[in-house]
Amino acid sequence: xxxxxxxxxxRTETIVYKTHIxxxxxxxxxxxxxLSKKDLRVCLFLFTKISGYMVKDDxxxxxxxxKDFKNFQYxxxxxxxxxxxMKKKEVRKAIEHxxxxxxxxxxxxxxxxxxxxFTF
Numbered sequence: 001x002x003x004x005x006x007x008x009x010x011r012t013e014t015i016v017y018k019t020h021i022x023x024x025x026x027x028x029x030x031x032x033x034x035l036s037k038k039d040l041r042v043c044l045f046l047f048t049k050i051s052g053y054m055v056k057d058d059x060x061x062x063x064x065x066x067k068d069f070k071n072f073q074y075x076x077x078x079x080x081x082x083x084x085x086m087k088k089k090e091v092r093k094a095i096e097h098x099x100x101x102x103x104x105x106x107x108x109x110x111x112x113x114x115x116x117x118f119t120f
Contacts, residue, residue, distance in 0.1 A: 025120035042094035052118040072107045072115030
């Protein structure tokens with residue numbers, strides 16, 4: 001039993017990203033009448049999951065081992081839908097709309113085939 005507890009309590013390494021949303025981005029987001037309540041719910045949730053692009057000089061602050069400067073990240077639509085009690089179709093539509101409105105940017109990187117990042 002003691003061995004199993006030790007295995008469960010093994011240290012896991014986590015990279016913590018600090019997201020700073022600038023005032024211009026926030027103003028554009030809040031003043032955009034084209035965004036629905038569902039779009040904004042998905043957007044607010046994604047603030048906790050993905051971030052914007054990274055400048056190579058800033059990477060030393062976060063983690064020197066980080067090699068993907070484009071910072072596109074995969075979004076698990078099913079997990080977002082479950083958390084927000086929405087349908088997967090609604091989440092996909094919100095992500096697509098946020099992309100069209102310039103809130104999110106889609107793309108690929110060394111580590112992600114189809115991902116997103118915020119435009120701030």
